[in-house]
Amino acid sequence: MPKNSLVLRSVGKTYGKNISAVKNIDAEIADGEFVVIVGPSGCGKSTLLRMVAGLETVTSGDIFIGETLVNNLEPAQRDVAMVFQNYALYPHMSVFDNMAYALKIRGLAKKEIKQRVSEVAKILELEPLLQRRPKALSGGQRQRVAMGRCIIRNPKLFLFDEPLSNLDTKLRHQMRLELKKLHHRLKTTSLYVTHDQVEAMTLGDRLIVMNQGRAEQIGTPIAIYQNPATKFVAGFIGSPGMNFLQATITNSGKTADCQGLGQLQLPDSGLVGYNGKNVIMGIRPEHIVVETAIKSGFNLPVILVETLGADSLIHCEAETPPQPAITIRLTGTHQFNIGEQIYFSFPQDKLHLFDGESGANLNQIINKK
Ligand SMILES: Nc1ncnc2c1ncn2[C@@H]1O[C@H](COP(=O)(O)OP(=O)(O)OP(=O)(O)O)[C@@H](O)[C@H]1O
Ligand SMILES: [Mg+2]
Structure with a gap:
């Protein structure tokens, strides 16, 4: 020692x-x-x-x-x-x-x-x-x-x-x-x-x-x-904090239904055992990809834009239940109007899934496959 x-x-x-x-x-x-x-x-x-x-x-x-x-x-x-x-x-x-x-x-x-x-x-x-x-x-x-x-x-x-x-x-x-x-x-x-x-x-x-x-x-x-x-x-680690969304694993572990947003393809996952279960999906604000040219992916209305100089934080939230809310971090300054729909996607390799009860990160299981 x-x-x-x-x-x-x-x-x-x-x-x-x-x-x-x-x-x-x-x-x-x-x-x-x-x-x-x-x-x-x-x-x-x-x-x-x-x-x-x-x-x-x-x-x-x-x-x-x-x-x-x-x-x-x-x-x-x-x-x-x-x-x-x-x-x-x-x-x-x-x-x-x-x-x-x-x-x-x-x-x-x-x-x-x-x-x-x-x-x-x-x-x-x-x-x-x-x-x-x-x-x-x-x-x-x-x-x-x-x-x-x-x-x-x-x-x-x-x-x-x-x-x-x-x-x-x-x-x-x-x-x-x-x-x-x-x-x-x-x-x-x-x-x-x-x-x-x-x-x-x-x-x-x-x-x-x-x-x-x-x-x-x-x-x-x-x-x-x-x-x-x-x-x-x-x-706890990361600022602004990771976005969390309620999701259900479907299609024998191949997809996740993000409540209020839509369906997401999962990496060829080992989540068969989670089929039908509720999980929590996590994505960091800086990892969300905003689609400007085409209207594809998920979409939510912008409710607030924080312009920090080097970065902008775009806050979005649906008006109807279950009202999913996310924060997107983009470098530079951006023009978005309040109420405007923003289109975005979650890159698979940046996605985290957590057990709905224990909170354990399921990426270990996914990556083992
Ligand atoms: N002398 C003491 N007697 C009884 N309980 C105590 C005593 N000192 C600390 N605790 C309790 O132990 C727990 C941990 O306290 P501790 O001071 O280690 O927390 P901390 O992480 O340093 O918090 P903070 O960030 O507020 O300083 C708390 O629930 C606190 O109320
Ligand atoms: Mg202390």
Whole structure:
């Protein structure tokens, strides 16, 4: 096992008698990897991170950092550094002292402390701010000081709990890129919590997508985007979200009746067993092909057009039940009138089918054939 890897084996957490916050998570994070835990509010992200930090006990399972089982180690013995949403800087200390604190406690010589602080200040461009107190810093600068305090300790792991969520959109974007550059430079194994799927996609080498305490899928951002394991993951990753439509499998698995839209030929599928069953069809807004020259394929009336500059989002919805609604994303700007019929098709290789009950992606079954 590499020195600074992190291994979670069936890790679970129950608060009190029956609040099951984290359920049997298995994951291996390689030395130097940046893994993002992403999921909606309350799904157990912080609880999982805090168990790794040693701030919560584990109810079941094991956590290894490198080769060491850390379940029963105090936070200070784990050699991990955590960055919180509110930064938790010491308000009465200068930036220099905030960063130097951990080294002073370790009893390092003054000269060495000064050298390490100045190295880290240089990496984070904090040199002109070393004598200021936290209250005289902007949000982004405070965030960098909080990072500096972690880097200076040279820990085995960085743990981040939504560190950018207090910043405005532009700064958050900028800090995201800085974090990514920093990781390229330091290559410290990192576990990063966010509920923002765009942040997760841009930062993570791999993602752990959590839902109600479970890891629904673990994989690279692109693998998760292309092959979401469940309807939940499909809907959570990607912006704007995947379109979902009710459908029934017909013709011994060869076609699907999309309610309110029409019939669709399926890839030579292995869905014979699903004949007559209800499924959920998924297609991403960017994968729908709009037919401008010929009036063929499905059609729906346009109800709203969002012009974003580089892209346009065309929202369509039928007026009559079952009122299927979809969003189409087109590059560039487009003229559509409200109420105008738009003709479109779903390329077979971009189509996802999910089990109507379990939400499992059926593409695996289709592609096996
Ligand atoms: N100390 C606690 N005692 C009891 N229940 C708790 C405790 N801490 C968290 N929980 C519950 O455990 C679940 C997971 O909480 P957690 O804070 O890990 O979620 P999260 O994914 O970090 O959410 P958010 O995105 O809102 O920060 C929630 O249902 C929460 O109410
Ligand atoms: Mg949280």
